[in-house]
Amino acid sequence: MPDNKKLHSVAALFNSVDEIISAAKKTTAAGYKKFDVNTPYPVHGMDRAMGMGQSKIGFVTLFFGLFGAAFIFLFMWWSFAVSYNIVVGGKPFLAVPAFIPITFETTVLFAAIATVVGMLAVYFKLPNNSHPLHDTDYMKAVSGDKFGLVIEAEDKQFDKAKVIEFLKGLGAYKIEDIYYPEQEKFRMFEPKFLLFLAIVAVATSGLTYVTLNKLMYITPFDWMDFQSKLTAQKGSNMFANHEGMRPPVEGTVARGFIPYPYKGQPMPVEVLSNPTIPTKQILELGKGKFLTFCSPCHGNFGEGESRLRGQFPVGPTLHSDKIINYPDGMIYHIITNGQNAMPSYAPQITRHERWAIVDYIRVLQRAQNAKESDLKAVNKESVSNVQN
Amino acid sequence: MSKIESGYNKKSLPNSVSKIGGTLLAIGLLLGIAGFLVDSYRASYAYLVSFIFFLSIAVGSLFLVALEYAANADWSTPFRRISEFFAASLPLLLILVVPLFFNTSNLFLWSHAGYVHGDKMLEAKSAYLNTPFFMVRVIAIILLWLFFYWMITKNSRKQDETKDQVLTKRNITLSVIFIPVFAITITLTAIDWIMSLESKWFSTIFGVYLFAGVVWCSLAALTFSAIKLKENGYLHSAIKEDHYYSLGTLMFAFTAFWGYIAFSQYMLVWYGNLPEETFWFMQRWDGGWKFVSILLIITHFIVPFFGLLSYEAKTNVKRLKFMSVWILCVHFLDMYWLIMPGMSRNNHAYSFSWIDFVFPLVFIGILILVFNKMAEKFNLVPVGDPKLQRGLNFHL
Known part of the structure; x- marks a missing residue:
């Protein structure tokens, strides 16, 4: 027996499951605390035979599982709903159902990794990754077809001679001393x-x-x-002139766009006729567009009182005889084409809306120059409104 | 074998069991008939909820029996009979389904020719969704279940006397055939009875959703009865917490499984955001149903998940009993949530009614009475089963 070696434990080998279970029960009954059992496969009922309590590793799993769930959920909440909002599929920024699969997976990932790392840390005493039982004949036997039990020297009632006697009494067919390696070394390093x-x-x-x-x-x-497709800014051999696309035929008109034939001319050559009927709806539309585009210069009632306060040429009143006597087409022409300082409003206002503005200007003009008969008609209407 | 015989003596359940069952059935029947007279529209829905609940336990228990044979499990052998006794209610489905057949026009819009006519979608579906084929299908499915129930339990009972191992082999074959049959029939049941309440709604995962609930509540019924019977000395004395732990683990597993399936169904509909799918969930998020939906998530997933998570919970008899009663109640709530919102479609404003809670009495009464009857006639432990000893010796 080499004296310079430190004894780790005494190991005994058994031949069958029944023997090892009864050996574990008897060892527990004899009062040994620091002992372990090694079997080639999990033996049901062994935990209880060894008098072991529930492993605490489950709490590590639970804590890190919950931690993983909370971490990833808050992370997604912060990145999608707080820090950098991106609309995905029309869903709200805090799209909880979309977060759940990722939360679930991260929970499992954290819980699993924490369990393995925690187990290694506790049972291996990281960074140590070696055990005195490794590389012994005992370990070779129990990873084959034998069942082993070791009683460690650290146990309080350990007494080598007594332990050997005890193990023999249990029916061990072979007993082996296990020593610590001569110098402790962390194989990991x-x-x-x-x-x-x-x-x-x-x-x-x-x-x-x-x-x-x-x-x-x-x-x-x-x-x-390499695809035979058109690439921007690159020539193509499709056509003789190396253009990728045929230019549109002369006179092509874009969909939904009708060119204005009198552009740049002082007056419409033909008389443009107003296609709209001044219904309440059309007038509401005209009023809205007038207030948006016309009123800044011409005033809210077309009286030429600009609210730009001289920062811009003041627009003329729309209640002059000249303008009252203009045909509808002329006002439409001015809106479309522009006049003097006034630019063209064709890009901002559609044809239909321009005609609606013309209708509304007519309403403003009539309201500013009301006749006796108009007032009567209005009174009549308001009285009947009140009665109704 | 002497260990088996010393641990179990056959005795009938106390009279109080049949009294409780009979009282529940009698009160339930009286109130149920009153319910149908007061409001047959509502009563047919309420009846359907309880019918599916009853069907869940009956056919789910048969599935558990088949599962034990197919997986060659021995830990559950000592209380396989409990599941067999619950499955003994299956023949009654043939009678209990009759009130629903008389009320198909109340339940299913597709049974109205006027509603289907001119609707392209429903006309296309009418090859499947029509009253005669529906009834044939339902009866055929029940008969199929009955066939397997009779074959499996006949062999199992015969084994009590003959102790013939060949019977176990035969039952394994039967079970392996039954499981795919069960998969298809439970899917069709889910489609026919629940999904077709909304004739235009569809969800391909729906059969799995019902399956998850069916197995879950059958396990709860098994766990509750096993613990109750063991406590009063009607089961084998060698049953211990290792067995309860395994039952608890299965209940826990199916809690998670239900959560997984229910969420999968919801998430796909939510993501797709197609009106023809979302309206079903919108109905269940409308008004007070919103609270029922939230309650379902909490009671069906969160509470049982954390309630059954730890080792202590699964070996604690009190906790297991509480959780299994909880699960049975929540499965009823689940069926209620699946079926009742469809009621409000004919401008019936929804509110709770006493009629909703009458029919569970009938069906629970029937389950208890049938169980009691079976326990009188047959052993509560399959004493001739070759796997019994191994099952009793089961250790974690």
């Missing part, structure tokens, strides 16, 4: 192992880099890069 890790790291990242940046650009993976 052995240069060989570290070198191996470094090689794996370099190889993995190198392979990833080569695959994603080189391999994927070699034929046939690059076939998608």
